[in-house]
Amino acid sequence: MREIGGGLILEGSKRGLYEIELFKEEGFIRKKCIKCGRYFWTLDPEQDVCTDQPCGEYTFIGHPLNPSLSLSHIREKFLQFFERHGHVRVKRYPVVARWREDVYLVGASIYDFQPWVTEGIVPPPANPLTISQPCIRLTDIEKVGRTGRHLTTFEMMAHHAFNFGKISTYWNNETVRYSYEFFTRELGIPREEITYIEDWWSGGGNAGEDFEVIIKGLEVATLVFMHYKVIDNKIHPMRNYIVDTGYGLERIFWLLTGAPTVYDALFGDLVEVLRKKAGVEKLEKKMLEDISKYAGKFDIDIPEIEREVKTKLASKYGYELEEFENLLRPYEVIYRLLDHARALMFMLGDGIVPSNSGEGYLARLVIRRCLKDILLLDLPFDLVHIVDLQIEKWRRDFPEYLEVRDVVAEILSIEAEKFKRLIERGKLVVKRKVLGRRGKRAVSYDDLVELYDSHGIPPEIVRETLSREGVVIDIPEDFYSRLAKRHETAITVPREEKWLENLKEKLKELPPTETTYYELPEETELKAKILKVLDGGRIVVLDKTIFYPEGGGAESDRGLLRGENFEARVVDVKKINNVIIHICENQRGKPYEGSEVTCVIDQARRRAIMRAHTATHVVLGAARKLLGKHVWQAGAHKSEDRGRLDITFYRRLSEKDILEIERETNRVVLENREVNIYYMDRNKAEQKYGFVLYQGGVVPEKVLRIVEVDGWDVEACGGLHCTRTGEIGLVKIVRSERIQDGVERLEFVVGEAAVKYIQDMDIKLRNLSRILSVDTEKLDAKVQELVSEIKALREKVSELKGELVAMEVESLVNQAEKLGPFRIIVKQYNGDRYSLEDLREIAFKIRDQYGNTIAFLYNDKLPMAEFIVALGEEVLSSITADIIREKLTERSIRVVGGGRRHFLQGRLAPMAPKKIVEILIAVLRNCLEKG
Known part of the structure; x- marks a missing residue:
């Protein structure tokens, strides 16, 4: 038994998997890296390191291997190569993993087929297959822009073979041979530049031995021989043998172009656009090349090492460290913004709605990192424009995003406005939470997480806000990576009762x-x-x-x-x-x-629920048709009385939205469309309808039960339904609310319940009409007239109350008891003449107008007396509301409520008013004498 990394425990390993026929045929030699100790295969007998970072150095930067190939050409060459070798090309999946319950985003091409295919529950869409799958990984998000090679989004070109029970398709020998032939014959890579490192991979619940393919110091592919399951951090053999490969399209493109960084290779023209717009000085190409080489060679996760590397580079180019960092920072931000904008193109384009949970949380994290960078560096950039530049740049590769560019722009505009408001109030939140503490005002990692998760305040804003107050905080280098890791996997479904x-x-x-x-x-x-x-x-x-x-x-x-x-x-x-x-x-x-x-x-009840269930499908179809493909079912409930549908959407539904959804729903009902129910092979269903099938949740079956409202909605569903939409009857949406950020709830009644609801509303309207002595057609005008009258009366009442308050203030001040340089006002009110809000207004006017006065006002109601204490500015040097609360508590007078230094309000436990006043005056006199 041995540990193989990441805490995983393995009993034995099939070393023979690394002994490949091709290596013998071509003369590869197995060697051990003198730096990291890993074994690798090479054609160079003099090679003593594996050449992976940090053991080796990037030798391709500045030395392009095949700059004539575009990224699109490389992708097409890869897919065609494997098609010629018997693989079926499979269309890419969305980056949001709708077909899975355990993760939110696709982090590798194998995610498309876990767990149902890899477990042998469902057959693969083809076997063997090839795909180029866009992926999102946020666990290295801090490194993006700094290392020259890290990306949050990338395309993983892959070929997969699924061997169920025994090796019948192909395994390790063929996998390595395919990679060797693709790199040498298709891309023209010299054979002696390729190194295969023996390693281990795990992810998504599976694991296996692998080869890392290194060319000129850059890892360009991973070839995994998956035949283990990971359960409770232990490795167990699987019945199945799965070839899981990943070829980094962007890495390969970078390798072939020899560009200074992967960002320059991918976004070269856009880097220049943003650089010029920001007025950033253009860095020497050689400097950028050196930065990438050094960043690859050293572990920048360790601040001391990063500082050492930058100090050496600064010295080489004649700069002081701070000056050099200021020179690099705008470039790092531009690189990061372009990478994150591309990630947002995929995330928002594939239907993620920013929110405070799930995949929406991760999208918002990326958005707010961009907005934070733009804010702190005062860059003349608009995130909407940068993402739109990416949509335009990749229009030939991903034309589907052109259809949703307006929706993406609207989402980003809404998020930018939210962020702006958040920052304005966030600074006050930070000060209240940190500066309001007693004792040490340190800020821990948990504090930063709470301020971000609960209030949306980035740690950089916390630092900037508190630095002006003399509070120094350290932000962990991997703060955002840790957040992403906490939220990258789905919350476990609650256990059954x-x-x-x-x-x-x-x-x-x-x-x-x-x-x-x-x-x-x-x-x-x-x-x-x-x-x-x-x-x-x-x-x-x-x-x-x-x-x-x-x-x-x-x-x-x-x-x-x-x-x-x-x-x-x-x-x-x-x-x-x-x-x-x-x-x-x-x-x-x-x-x-x-x-x-x-x-x-109870057949009547069943039919009512069937109507509600079919209506839910029709309402969802209407919402998606009218609001867009970003609408996704987030929950539903169908009962005898009504239906409930939760949908993802990036803004509050307007009254117009709701009316249009209701109108479209009833139109489809009146058209009496067929509701077809049939069974279909899972892969064929996914290829025909896409992952919209799983609106109602994941279905782990080889054969899906499809419910299709003709030409309107199609879902994998196990429920009972009407045979035609006309059987639903009337659908009336009775309520809409935002149950959480990014999720709208629609409640509706159906059939007889809808008729009853409308009849009840009609009766109420007729009753109102009778009460107000006006025709129902004129009710709205009459109500508006009454509202205007009430508003005018309230203004008059407020004016009169203001006069009464002023008179009461004058009366109380004249009756105040003097205590040294201060005055004390204690007043008991009985009954409902003055509310707590009224007492608050009186007390605050006394506090603001008479700085040497303390006012204690209370309304002696049972079971708890409502009270307010307000202290003038001159009094605060001797006593505060907090001290009053402590002293009352010491005398066993329970105070329920809160306040600040200059006021305290709430409720007092029952006690004779005279006794409370005596104790309070004694407390005040004692404090003032000490002061």
Whole structure:
């Protein structure tokens, strides 16, 4: 047993996987790197290092190998090469992993096929296959722009072979041969420049031995022989043998062009556009080349090493370190902005809506890093424009993003405005949270995380704000990487209720329950045999059932179980693995295992839920049609009374949006479109419809049950539905709310419930009409008239109250008790004449107008007396509201409430008002005498 990195434990390893036929044929030699100790294969007998960073150096920079090939040509050469070798080209997947429950973003091409294909649950779309998959990785986000090679988004060109049970497609020998032939024959790389390093890879729950392919010091590909599963950080053999390769398209392009950095290779023209717009001095090409070479050779994760590297480079070009860093910083930001803008093109273009959770959190993290850079360096850039430049640049490679460029621009504009408001109020939040503390005012990493996650305030803004107050903070170099890592995997689905978990063991010997609700949805009765009785008859398991179990957001059927001398009401139905349980109440008699029962469902209820379920599909289709492809189902619930649909969207839905969605929904209902339900091979369904199939969630099945509202909506769905949209009846949206940032909730009623809702609203309108003595057609005008009158009356009341407050202030000040240079006002109010808000206004006017005065006002209501204490400016040097609170607490007077140095408000525990006043005056006198 040995540790293989990342804490993973492996029992033995198949060393033979590294002994490749091609190596023998071509004369490769196996050697051990004198620096890192890894084994590698090379044609050069003099080579003593693996040449990977930091053991070697980039020798291709400034020495292009094939600058005539564009990035698009390289991609096409790769895909065509593998097509010629029997692979099927597969269309790229979105960067947001809609088909998975464990991760949010695609981090490698194999993510497209985990876990369903790699586990052998679902066949691959082709075998073998080739793909060029855009990927997003944010775990090295701090290094982007600084190293010359790191990117947050990249295309992973790949070829995959899936061997199930035994090696039948191809394995390690063919994989290495393909890579060798592609680099040498297709790209013209000299054979002696290629090094294969023996290594280990793990990710997405799988692992295996691999080769890292290094050319002129740059890692350009990884060839993984995946045949292990990772469970609880331990490695276990799989039945399957999967070839998982990744060729870095951008890295290969950089290699062939010999550009100073990968950013110059990818974005060269855009770098110049932004540099000129920002008025940044152009750096020497040689300087940029040296920076990339040095950054690759040293571990810049360690600040001391980065500083040492930059000091050497600064000295070489005749600069002081600070001057050199100031020279580099704008370039680093330009590189970073262009990389992040490209990532946002993919993320927002593939439908992510920025929010505070899930993939939306990660998109917002990237957006705010860009906005933060632009703000702190005062750059004349607009993020909307930079992302649009990227959409235009890649229009031939990804024309689909041209269709959504306006939506992407609107999202970014909204996010920029939010960020602007956030920064304005964020500085106050920082000061209150940090400077308001007693004692040490240090800022920890956890503080920075809370300020970012809870308030959206970047740590750089925290540092800038607090530096003016003399508070120095250190921001971890990998702050954003740590945040990304915390949020890159999906939150584990909550475990089932404990009683359901316990049932699994008791049900595991039972056969799958035979169901009839799909085949005979109109049937209301079915005879069945009782297989298991649990919990004193509360839970009944049958050999077959007509009852539909809860699932996909739809409530279960309800009804009756009737047997000889037995009857019970079925109130809930659940599916545990493949066994369906019936939860019963109001039993008459006792059920016995082996006896026969008749299942009777509440058909009216089932039909109501069916209407709500089909309506949910139609409403979702309307929302996507009207609002755009960024709309994605984030949750749903279908009950007998109403439906609920949660959708992702980047702004609040307007009244116009809701009316249009409702109008389109009812139009489709009136058209009486067919609702087709059929089964389809998973891969064929995905190829035909895309991942919009999984609006209702991931379905881990080889064959999908497809529910298609003709020409409107198509989803993989296990629910019961109407046969035509006309059966739904009227759909009325009754409520819309934003349940979290980036998610809108629509609640609607359907069919008879919708008719009843409209009738109830009509009755209310008629009643209002009668009360106000106006026709219903003129109600809105009459209400507006009344609102205007009420507003005028309130203004008059406020004016009069202001006069009363002024009179009360004058009266109280005249009655104030003197205590040294100060005056104390204590006043008890009874009844409802003055609210706490009124007392607050009186107290604050006294505080502001009479700086040497303390006002204690309270309304003696049971069970708690409402109070306000306000202290004038001159008093604060002797006593503060905090001290008053402490002293009252010491005397066992419980204070519920809060405040600041100059005021305290809340409620006091019951006590004779006279006693409270005596204690308060004593406290004040004591404090003032000490002061």
